[in-house]
Amino acid sequence: MNETAQDQDTGFHTEDMTISVGPQHPSTHGVLRFVVKTDGEVISEAIPDVGYLHRSIEKIGEKVTWHGYVPYTDRADYLAAMFANQVFCMAAEKLAGTPVTRRGEFCRVIACELNRLASHLISVGTFGQDIGAMTPFVHALRERETINNLMEEICGARLTYNYIRIGGVGYDILPETCTRISEFLDHFEPIVDEFNRLLTGNKIFIERLAGIAVVSKEDALQYNLVGPNLRGAGIKWDIRRDIPYSVYPELEFEIPVGTGHIGALGDSFDRYWVRIRELQESCKIVRQCLKMLPKGPAISKVARKFKPAAGECYVRVEAPRGDMGFYVISDGSEYPYRVRIRTGSYTAMSIIDKLSKGIMLADLIVLIGSLDVDAPEIDR
Amino acid sequence: MEPSEIFARLEKQFAAKVSDFKGDVQEPYFSVDAEAILEICRFLRDDAELKFEVLSDQTAVDWPKEEKIQVVYHLYSYAHRHQIVLKVDLPRDNPTIATAEGIWKVANWFEREIFDLFGVIFEGHSDLRRIMLPEDWVGYPLRKDYVEQEEYDGISTQRAPLVDKLMR
Amino acid sequence: MQAYLDQLIQGGAFAGMPREVVYAIGMLLAAFIVLSAFVAPLAGVTSWLERRVWARMQSRVGPNRVGPQGILQWLADGIKNLLKEDIIPTAADKKLFSLAPYIVFMGFLCAFVVIPFGGHLIVADLNIGILYILAVTSLVVVGILMAGWASNNKWSLLGGMRSAAQIISYEIPAGVSVLMIVFLAGTLSMQGIIKGQGWAPWDWYLFHNPFTFAGFFLYFTAALAEGNRTPFDIPEAESELVAGYVTEYSGMRFLFFFFAEWGNLYVIGAVATTLFLGGWQVPPLAIFENSPMLLAVAQFVTFFLKAYLWVFVAMWIRATLPRVRVDQLMSLCWKYMVPLSFICLLGTVAFMFVPADGQRITSAAMFGLGVAITIIFFLRVGFQIRQAKPELYFKPHI
Numbered sequence: 035m036n037e038t039a040q041d042q043d044t045g046f047h048t049e050d051m052t053i054s055v056g057p058q059h060p061s062t063h064g065v066l067r068f069v070v071k072t073d074g075e076v077i078s079e080a081i082p083d084v085g086y087l088h089r090s091i092e093k094i095g096e097k098v099t100w101h102g103y104v105p106y107t108d109r110a111d112y113l114a115a116m117f118a119n120q121v122f123c124m125a126a127e128k129l130a131g132t133p134v135t136r137r138g139e140f141c142r143v144i145a146c147e148l149n150r151l152a153s154h155l156i157s158v159g160t161f162g163q164d165i166g167a168m169t170p171f172v173h174a175l176r177e178r179e180t181i182n183n184l185m186e187e188i189c190g191a192r193l194t195y196n197y198i199r200i201g202g203v204g205y206d207i208l209p210e211t212c213t214r215i216s217e218f219l220d221h222f223e224p225i226v227d228e229f230n231r232l233l234t235g236n237k238i239f240i241e242r243l244a245g246i247a248v249v250s251k252e253d254a255l256q257y258n259l260v261g262p263n264l265r266g267a268g269i270k271w272d273i274r275r276d277i278p279y280s281v282y283p284e285l286e287f288e289i290p291v292g293t294g295h296i297g298a299l300g301d302s303f304d305r306y307w308v309r310i311r312e313l314q315e316s317c318k319i320v321r322q323c324l325k326m327l328p329k330g331p332a333i334s335k336v337a338r339k340f341k342p343a344a345g346e347c348y349v350r351v352e353a354p355r356g357d358m359g360f361y362v363i364s365d366g367s368e369y370p371y372r373v374r375i376r377t378g379s380y381t382a383m384s385i386i387d388k389l390s391k392g393i394m395l396a397d398l399i400v401l402i403g404s405l406d407v408d409a410p411e412i413d414r
Numbered sequence: 415m416e417p418s419e420i421f422a423r424l425e426k427q428f429a430a431k432v433s434d435f436k437g438d439v440q441e442p443y444f445s446v447d448a449e450a451i452l453e454i455c456r457f458l459r460d461d462a463e464l465k466f467e468v469l470s471d472q473t474a475v476d477w478p479k480e481e482k483i484q485v486v487y488h489l490y491s492y493a494h495r496h497q498i499v500l501k502v503d504l505p506r507d508n509p510t511i512a513t514a515e516g517i518w519k520v521a522n523w524f525e526r527e528i529f530d531l532f533g534v535i536f537e538g539h540s541d542l543r544r545i546m547l548p549e550d551w552v553g554y555p556l557r558k559d560y561v562e563q564e565e566y567d568g569i570s571t572q573r574a575p576l577v578d579k580l581m582r
Numbered sequence: 583m584q585a586y587l588d589q590l591i592q593g594g595a596f597a598g599m600p601r602e603v604v605y606a607i608g609m610l611l612a613a614f615i616v617l618s619a620f621v622a623p624l625a626g627v628t629s630w631l632e633r634r635v636w637a638r639m640q641s642r643v644g645p646n647r648v649g650p651q652g653i654l655q656w657l658a659d660g661i662k663n664l665l666k667e668d669i670i671p672t673a674a675d676k677k678l679f680s681l682a683p684y685i686v687f688m689g690f691l692c693a694f695v696v697i698p699f700g701g702h703l704i705v706a707d708l709n710i711g712i713l714y715i716l717a718v719t720s721l722v723v724v725g726i727l728m729a730g731w732a733s734n735n736k737w738s739l740l741g742g743m744r745s746a747a748q749i750i751s752y753e754i755p756a757g758v759s760v761l762m763i764v765f766l767a768g769t770l771s772m773q774g775i776i777k778g779q780g781w782a783p784w785d786w787y788l789f790h791n792p793f794t795f796a797g798f799f800l801y802f803t804a805a806l807a808e809g810n811r812t813p814f815d816i817p818e819a820e821s822e823l824v825a826g827y828v829t830e831y832s833g834m835r836f837l838f839f840f841f842a843e844w845g846n847l848y849v850i851g852a853v854a855t856t857l858f859l860g861g862w863q864v865p866p867l868a869i870f871e872n873s874p875m876l877l878a879v880a881q882f883v884t885f886f887l888k889a890y891l892w893v894f895v896a897m898w899i900r901a902t903l904p905r906v907r908v909d910q911l912m913s914l915c916w917k918y919m920v921p922l923s924f925i926c927l928l929g930t931v932a933f934m935f936v937p938a939d940g941q942r943i944t945s946a947a948m949f950g951l952g953v954a955i956t957i958i959f960f961l962r963v964g965f966q967i968r969q970a971k972p973e974l975y976f977k978p979h980i
Contacts, residue, residue, distance in 0.1 A: 345439055
């Protein structure tokens with residue numbers, strides 16, 4: 035019971051209301067829960083409660099072989115499974131000194147960037163839906179469906195790919211598939227403009243986003259926000275450029291950052307806008323890769339009984355939800371000694387407690403959507 | 415700054431509190447005394463030449479043979495583009511360390527996870543509760559000698575292998 | 583209706599029966615016919631059409647299985663909901679909880695009493711017709727608040743509170759816009775208002791002067807808000823409040839709320855048509871003179887299509903726009919729409935002193951403006967349609 039001074043004056047008796055947002059709430063995107071204390075519609079505190087999707091992927095890592103763990107990494111973030119594949123394989127290769135074939139690297143980048151398109155489409159689409167615009171969501175998912183079809187051609191799976199293997203990729207990308215991918219890109223690039231006309235330029239949409247849940251640069255560093263959330267706060271940082279891996283140094287692409295041209299720097303609109311522009315950048319990257327795709331084997335020779343030397347490494351890649359890191363320790367045996375997965379959503383989730391103070395209930399939904407938190411990635 | 419230079423700088427400042435620098439591995443690391451972790455972290459963050467403004471990752475590793483739990487800090491500096499790994503060895507029977515929450519706020523959630531899965535107590539932590547597992551869970555699953563409780567909330571956690579079921 | 587009954591009584595059809603009983607039976611019969619033969623299919627077909635229109639806009643298929651093009655989907659949904667278990671939460675206030683859907687339903691249904699579908703096709707041409715509509719549609723808010731409170735659920739309560747605040751606020755611009763037309767027509771009766779206009783667009787109150795032109799959009803926006811339609815659907819905002827005041831409802835009671843919502847759409851369109859768009863007025867053609875039946879049909883079709891146009895526009899808006907926040911909704915109403923509606927009202931009153939010739943010139947000018955706006959609008963729509971990309975379908979070959 036929370037009586038304020040005002041109440042005593044007027045004789046009214048008011049109480050804060052405690053609401054449980056989730057775990058089965060339409061806009062928590064998976065199984066998340068917030069215990070929200072509100073004064074009417076204004077939130078005084080929102081405490082995140084996670085763990086509903088904990089599958090102990092880190093513990094499983096200690097019980098299966100190096101090759102056998104790749105499919106499990108898919109499940110860490112099933113909207114961007116390719117990246118978890120890639121980062122684990124990179125860690126294993128780094129420990130064992132396994133080379134990756136050049137064609138394999140390009141295949142990886144093509145697959146990853148297509149996956150990034152799919153993941154960002156989900157993110158901006160559901161974000162629109164959270165705010166009440168139904169059509170952009172369906173349009174975004176329609177395009178994602180085409181990407182899923184392409185993925186099915188590339189690796190035979192639509193969601194959990196298990197495509198990137200230690201030493202390269204599981205299957206080569208066929209020439210027909212390359213044609214289809216470029217056909218898709220021709221189709222997709224104008225769609226981004228259409229999406230902007232439909233949703234981004236909408237006055238109501240801008241009013242709902244601009245100036246809501248502003249993340250300052252200091253907060254972004256303190257809470258270790260990564261990926262689009264960090265770039266939305268105005269920090270130009272992208273692992274693809276700043277700690278280069280794979281063939282990214284050979285590719286030309288820009289890194290969109292939040293400018294605060296609408297509202298304040300680091301608000302929800304900036305984070306959303308960074309994602310929209312990353313869609314276009316990913317298209318550019320895939321085009322370049324298709325052009326540069328060299329001939330040769332897609333995977334190098336890797337021992338069936340993969341036993342990297344004892345040691346440890348921490349590898350990071352730029353996943354759609356920011357930097358995804360695998361801290362892998364090998365004791366020289368057939369099984370990893372310890373696998374630690376550090377994900378972007380986990381740290382993004384920890385800032386919600388701070389940002390949610392004083393905003394309205396409807397803005398909490400905007401905040402969750404703009405941070406693009408993804409329940410499986412938080413809980414692992 | 416190279417990792418060896420970072421270590422040299424720290425050694426000059428803190429002398430015996432940092433030790434065991436390994437520079438010839440993938441991610442160079444050194445060990446830090448558990449008591450000194452706060453002042454070293456604060457120095458790493460605030461020093462103009464080091465400026466590790468980001469706690470990239472914080473986790474723990476269980477080493478039952480050496481009777482220790484290692485808390486690992488991965489630090490990164492956006493300003494200077496360098497990184498370093500800190501390791502703190504804690505006794506396995508009573509792993510206790512000061513919280514880094516006051517230095518990097520993100521440590522709050524990282525430390526909750528370590529507490530949940532390894533049972534490391536972070537002194538001075540503002541909200542040390544289990545995060546992934548239910549409040550009444552017994553044991554710390556990521557420890558190497560963890561044995562799952564047989565029953566949780568009246569539900570058996572054991573399941574007969576599918577083959578046995580079919581054979582019956 | 584009453585005149586028709588009088589005619590029958592004089593003809594000796596109900597010999598020996600008191601006049602009041604005949605009236606009562608006649609009215610109930612008329613209500614039954616309107617409800618079962620018109621309102622229920624109307625709301626049902628509107629629900630089907632909305633889903634189809636949405637699906638078309640979102641490059642989906644939509645319900646197309648039950649009946650030709652899925653037009654009987656609403657019947658299937660109705661039967662399904664009838665057969666579902668009616669769950670009343672233990673902690674709910676049972677009486678209010680069960681009563682709420684009916685009150686909402688009644689609020690919207692009563693409005694049909696005074697809607698003029700044609701020159702004679704009206705259940706009762708009350709001399710306070712438009713006031714009556716404003717009054718009975720306010721019953722909806724009582725029902726929604728009741729549902730929100732009685733569910734004993736925090737989401738429902740928030741939805742109910744939002745709804746009450748919203749509907750009561752938007753009554754004001756809607757009411758003032760209506761008042762504008764009442765001033766011009768000099769009557770509150772629905773038929774009287776329609777008779778004050780002509781069949782030609784430049785005789786409509788919409789183009790009467792710039793203030794009524796603005797007033798129409800004020801009315802339509804406010805009516806959307808009163809009907810809880812996007813972009814003002816915050817009381818049942820499913821991404822924020824789960825389902826708002828209907829969270830705890832299931833089965834038939836749940837259906838009643840949506841029945842009311844879809845039916846209400848038509849009421850909004852019908853009132854807008856009556857007030858601003860000339861109602862059932864048809865051109866005085868020669869074939870109508872000796873065939874009253876044909877005239878009635880023509881009037882009904884005209885009115886129905888005009889009203890349904892706005893139902894379609896509401897669907898279109900719903901498929902396009904995001905939802906506003908609750909404080910933005912309130913500031914839109916109190917900061918912009920209420921002052922604007924009063925300005926329009928005063929402007930209309932001032933315009934009534936303009937001589938008839940001047941009024942005719944303004945009507946023509948406003949009509950021209952209206953046509954120009956429509957053309958520009960459709961050019962933009964055409965541009966968007968040309969720019970839109972169809973679905974790219976890859977059949978994965980493996």
